[in-house]
Amino acid sequence: MTPLILIPARLAATRLPNKPLADIGGKPMIVRAWEAAAKSGFRVAVAAGDPEIVEAVTTAGGEAVLTDPALPSGSDRIRVAADLLDPERLHDVVINVQGDMPFASPDLSKICADLLARQPEADIVTLVAAETDASERANPDVVKGVVALDADGRSGRALYFTRSVLYGDAPVWHHIGIYGYRREALTRFCAAPPSPLEKREKLEQLRALEMGMTIWTGIIDEAPVSVDNAEDLEAARAVARAIEG
Numbered sequence: 001m002t003p004l005i006l007i008p009a010r011l012a013a014t015r016l017p018n019k020p021l022a023d024i025g026g027k028p029m030i031v032r033a034w035e036a037a038a039k040s041g042f043r044v045a046v047a048a049g050d051p052e053i054v055e056a057v058t059t060a061g062g063e064a065v066l067t068d069p070a071l072p073s074g075s076d077r078i079r080v081a082a083d084l085l086d087p088e089r090l091h092d093v094v095i096n097v098q099g100d101m102p103f104a105s106p107d108l109s110k111i112c113a114d115l116l117a118r119q120p121e122a123d124i125v126t127l128v129a130a131e132t133d134a135s136e137r138a139n140p141d142v143v144k145g146v147v148a149l150d151a152d153g154r155s156g157r158a159l160y161f162t163r164s165v166l167y168g169d170a171p172v173w174h175h176i177g178i179y180g181y182r183r184e185a186l187t188r189f190c191a192a193p194p195s196p197l198e199k200r201e202k203l204e205q206l207r208a209l210e211m212g213m214t215i216w217t218g219i220i221d222e223a224p225v226s227v228d229n230a231e232d233l234e235a236a237r238a239v240a241r242a243i244e245g
C-alpha cells in the first residue's frame with residue numbers, strides 16, 4: 001500500500017471562524033496538524049479551501065493544494081485533492097486526518113493503513129475510543145459507533161453510527177473522525193448523493209453503509225485533542241505550553 005494523508009481545511013466555520021489559522025503556541029493549527037501527520041512517514045498534504053491556508057502550510061515547508069471552497073464536505077475536498085496531487089493514482093489509499101486535531105499521533109494514520117491491509121473486505125476504515133464520561137451517551141455532539149468487535153478486541157466491523165443515546169453495560173465507542181479509504185471507494189462514495197440516514201443523523205459515513213460498503217474500525221486508547229470552539233482552542237494552547245514549555 002502507498003498511503004496519501006490529506007488534511008481538509010477551510011476558513012468558513014460557524015463556531016470558530018478562521019479555525020485552521022488559529023494560533024497555538026506560535027503556529028497555525030493547520031501547520032501543527034500537518035507536522036503531526038508528517039511524522040508518520042507517509043506523504044502528507046493539506047487540501048485547502050482558501051489560499052491563506054495554502055500560504056500558511058507552504059511557508060512552514062508543507063505541501064498544500066487549493067480546492068474549490070464550495071465543495072460540500074471534507075470527503076469531497078480530499079477526493080479532489082487526491083486527483084490533483086496524484087492524477088496517475090499511484091497512491092491506492094487516502095487517509096483523511098482532521099485539521100482540527102493539532103496533536104493527533106501519527107500512529108493513528110498507521111493504524112488506518114494497517115487495518116486496510118489486514119481487512120481486504122474493508123472499503124473504509126476509521127477509529128473509535130471508549131467513552132471517558134457517561135454524559136457522552138446523551139450528547140448529540142458525540143458520535144457513537146456501533147461495532148461488532150473482532151476476536152482481537154482491538155478492531156471490528158462498524159454496524160452503525162449515531163448521535164442518539166446507547167444503552168447497556170458494554171463500552172460506548174466514541175467515533176474519531178479519521179478515515180482511511182481505498183482510492184476507488186473514496187471515488188465511489190463521493191459520486192453518490194447524500195443518503196436518507198446520512199441526512200437524518202447528519203453523519204456522512206452512513207451513506208457508505210447504506211451503499212453496502214464495509215467500514216472497519218480500529219480501537220484506540222484515547223481520543224486526540226480536537227478543537228471545535230473557543231474553549232477547546234484554549235485547551236489546545238495549554239497542551240502546547242505543557243509540551244513545549
